[in-house]
Amino acid sequence: QVQLVESGGGLVQPGGSLRLSCAASGSIFSIYAMDWYRQAPGKEREFVAAINWSGGSTNYADSVKGRFTISRDNAKNTVYLQMNSLKPEDTAVYYCNADLRLTKWGRRGDDYWGQGTQVTVSS
Numbered sequence: 001q002v003q004l005v006e007s008g009g010g011l012v013q014p015g016g017s018l019r020l021s022c023a024a025s026g027s028i029f030s031i032y033a034m035d036w037y038r039q040a041p042g043k044e045r046e047f048v049a050a051i052n053w054s055g056g057s058t059n060y061a062d063s064v065k066g067r068f069t070i071s072r073d074n075a076k077n078t079v080y081l082q083m084n085s086l087k088p089e090d091t092a093v094y095y096c097n098a099d100l101r102l103t104k105w106g107r108r109g110d111d112y113w114g115q116g117t118q119v120t121v122s123s
Contacts, residue, residue: 002026002112005097008119016121017084022096022114024077032108033099034072034079038092038119047097049081064090086121093118 024031031053039045047059047098049070050059058070069082096114101107 002028002098002100002102004098004114006094006096006114006117009094009119011120011122012086013123014087014121015121016086017082018086018119020081020083020094020096020117020119022079022081024098024100024112027102028077029101029103029106031074031077031098031100033110035071035097035099036079036081037095038090039116040092043092048094051079072114083119086119088121091119091121096122 004015004022004023006020007024008018010018011081012018033050033052035050036048037045038048047061048064049068051070051072053072053074060068067085070079072079093116098113099110
């Protein structure tokens with residue numbers, strides 16, 4: 001089984017910083033990419049950032065460019081999201097997503113999700 005566990009959420013003031021982590025564990029043959037999404041109350045889940053696992057190329061939503069940085073530690077199967085200059089509109093539950101293959105002969109899939117971690121930005 002694959003398990004994705006997020007950590008690092010919390011309450012911060014506007015302008016503050018948080019660093020989220022998501023560790024993937026279990027039977028994993030290969031990770032292709034990992035992403036961060038977020039969902040605020042009453043809103044749809046939205047894309048935040050993604051990182052390719054081999055080359056490290058990244059992609060960001062316009063709303064977080066210049067403020068958030070996604071990175072990964074391949075040896076630890078862990079993705080990070082460094083969030084700086086946080087704004088109240090960043091308040092949401094942040095979810096980790098993985099695009100991976102469980103076995104050499106199995107199917108590649110991108111529907112693996114963590115349980116989410118709450119980020120609240122408020123004064």
